Amino acid sequence: MTFDIQRAGQIDRASLFHPFTSVADLMRDGPLVMAEGKGVRLKDIEGRSYLDGMAGLWCVNLGYGREDISGAIAAQSTKLSFFHTFNGLSTDVAIECAEALLRRAPVPMARVFFGASGSDANETQLKLIWYYNNLRGLPKKKKVIARWNSYHGSGVATASLTGLPGMHGLFDLPQGPILHISNPHHYRKAPEGVSEREFSRQLAAELEALIAREGAETIAAFFAEPVMGAGGLIPPPEGYFEEIVPILRKHDILLVLDEVVSGFGRLGTYWGSQRFGLEPDLITAAKGVTSGYFPMSVCFVSSKVWDVIEAGSEKAGLFGHGYTYSAHPVAAAAALATLKAIDQEGVVENVARLGPYFHTAMREAIGDHPLVGEVRGLGFMMGIELVRDRAAKTPFAPELRVGRKLLKDLFGRGLISRALGDTMVFAPPLVATKADLDEIITLFKAGLDAVA
Numbered sequence: 001m002t003f004d005i006q007r008a009g010q011i012d013r014a015s016l017f018h019p020f021t022s023v024a025d026l027m028r029d030g031p032l033v034m035a036e037g038k039g040v041r042l043k044d045i046e047g048r049s050y051l052d053g054m055a056g057l058w059c060v061n062l063g064y065g066r067e068d069i070s071g072a073i074a075a076q077s078t079k080l081s082f083f084h085t086f087n088g089l090s091t092d093v094a095i096e097c098a099e100a101l102l103r104r105a106p107v108p109m110a111r112v113f114f115g116a117s118g119s120d121a122n123e124t125q126l127k128l129i130w131y132y133n134n135l136r137g138l139p140k141k142k143k144v145i146a147r148w149n150s151y152h153g154s155g156v157a158t159a160s161l162t163g164l165p166g167m168h169g170l171f172d173l174p175q176g177p178i179l180h181i182s183n184p185h186h187y188r189k190a191p192e193g194v195s196e197r198e199f200s201r202q203l204a205a206e207l208e209a210l211i212a213r214e215g216a217e218t219i220a221a222f223f224a225e226p227v228m229g230a231g232g233l234i235p236p237p238e239g240y241f242e243e244i245v246p247i248l249r250k251h252d253i254l255l256v257l258d259e260v261v262s263g264f265g266r267l268g269t270y271w272g273s274q275r276f277g278l279e280p281d282l283i284t285a286a287k288g289v290t291s292g293y294f295p296m297s298v299c300f301v302s303s304k305v306w307d308v309i310e311a312g313s314e315k316a317g318l319f320g321h322g323y324t325y326s327a328h329p330v331a332a333a334a335a336l337a338t339l340k341a342i343d344q345e346g347v348v349e350n351v352a353r354l355g356p357y358f359h360t361a362m363r364e365a366i367g368d369h370p371l372v373g374e375v376r377g378l379g380f381m382m383g384i385e386l387v388r389d390r391a392a393k394t395p396f397a398p399e400l401r402v403g404r405k406l407l408k409d410l411f412g413r414g415l416i417s418r419a420l421g422d423t424m425v426f427a428p429p430l431v432a433t434k435a436d437l438d439e440i441i442t443l444f445k446a447g448l449d450a451v452a
Ligand code: PLP
Pocket: 116, 117, 118, 119, 120, 122, 151, 152, 153, 154, 225, 229, 230, 258, 259, 260, 261, 286, 287
């Protein structure tokens, strides 16, 4: 620490441009400044302790302060701190990492393409989709469908793809060939009395109608998170993917599964694809691949796409896309240590075992609370939607900022959550124990009672 702890907040406000932050709130309230982490716990610069109910930003899946991962990072930085993979060059550790990831893919995949963030990976996926259809001689087949409330990143193309209008407005994003359709939010969007199955059929009919209107020959791909995360924690209703996928197949539309949050165990299966029996053509991963210890993203490319790229390569020439830090050797070393720990420590099994308990116990504790409309999610991914009137599902007026108030109360109790509007989210590290989950529930209930 090179500055006075008391002044940290002041210096932060004067120097740090925070992502996804209201500048007005920051100026009013100041930042919460973390300094240390061990296991599922954090400590701020004033020594207060927190249980991290969000695994950082859905990424520190194996917990903080692990010497296996930080040791692998240190060793690789000393051995070979950087070399790249442009122009056919490579590194031993990048090769080992690519192979290790392919071995763990949910369905056979042909290649992995590396980047440094979920956003850059989804930018890569978009470019791959367009490149693929150009090589196939289908230059009109370029439109991409995403869902409202999806989150796919913050780049120019990926923020357009993301279905959160707040990320479009003042940035003048080009909408380009992106089409948005309804999200599968049963609690909020299904007409009264419509079952999950029926709602899924209605959403499939909407997709069919969109494809018919635009022309299947113009539509290249459909993007989906297995469980929608940052857009409000929305799990698919029963039968959703079973209805959607055959439509995509019928119309030669690629399925791109954004597993940036759901990959590496969060839903109690290694991949969200497996949780829903999906066979995606492209998969995006990031976050948990290094447990957040080092930036890395991964695009898994199926042979359906790869074979076209390989066959067209002589004619197409150089594949003109990539990042300096694609397959960064230190990231690759962090990923290898993470993958090993996931296998050896039964991390996915921990979520499979405790996920159902977490949801049941949370519902028992707060399911009837007057502020709680719905508790939803899967595995270690939970959303709790706060409402003004449970029976009528009436939301609070946004200007009341009930979610933010509760969030601040929880911070004061030593619990890290996240407020997506008035939906409170928990996505704890995948190594959390039953006692950790119980503590989340106890602290959350106390916070709810306090703001009620
Ligand atoms: N895709 C999903 C599903 C995400 O949740 C996120 C980030 O939260 C991203 C993509 C973007 O990842 P990044 O913030 O690393 O760019």
